[in-house]
Amino acid sequence: MTDLSPEKIARAFSSHRFDLAKPHLAEDIIWTVVGEPPLIGRKSVKKAIERTADGLATVTTEFQRFRTVVGEESVVVDSLARYTGSDGEVSIVASCDVYDFDGDGCITEIVSYTAELPQ
Template sequence: MATIQQVAEAFSAHRFREVYDFFHPDIQWILVGAAKLEGRDQVVAACEGSLQELARTTTQFLRFKTAAGPEVVAVDAIARYVDTKWKSTFVSSCDIYEFTQGALTKITTYTVEVDSSAVK
């Protein structure tokens, strides 16, 4: 049985399929400034779409910090994505995960593309 911290870290590391079984049926994923996904089907579909996009890139995490409490986990990350044309993109993100009795009920994601000079 995975801990809530392990579930959160797997999701933030784009290992979505490892954590689908932990999704509450009424899970919400709020992509701040972009979208609000509701229900397991919508969230899984978005994850699968992300995996298709990520299949064409290489991901390197330059920062991956986790803070965990009894029902909430936050993951602060900076990732470098390199596409098939060797174009690099740096993204800073913070995911906040909320759990109820071990089930993932809500994800709030903040992301912003950053300049490589901001990455330390």
């Protein structure tokens, strides 16, 4: 495991660099994408991010906004991304991810808010 700060771990996860963030998932992590049932446990979250990574393999991602707010035990990442598929289809998504960390620097909970915006 690398010695990354909670901010760097959160930024990695939110920018789809899941390999950097995966070692920092708590065993009992809960990830809630608002409006969907929560994913509970490291195994469930890893499967979800592997599916996401596979889906993004042929997509170009350009972050038009990417900022973090760091608290004592939480990090918030606010982003606006433009996704362009291999077929040229474009999707613009605003998202906000709220990460909670334990004392060992592992993510214990993620709450994600996402909205696809008109172009």
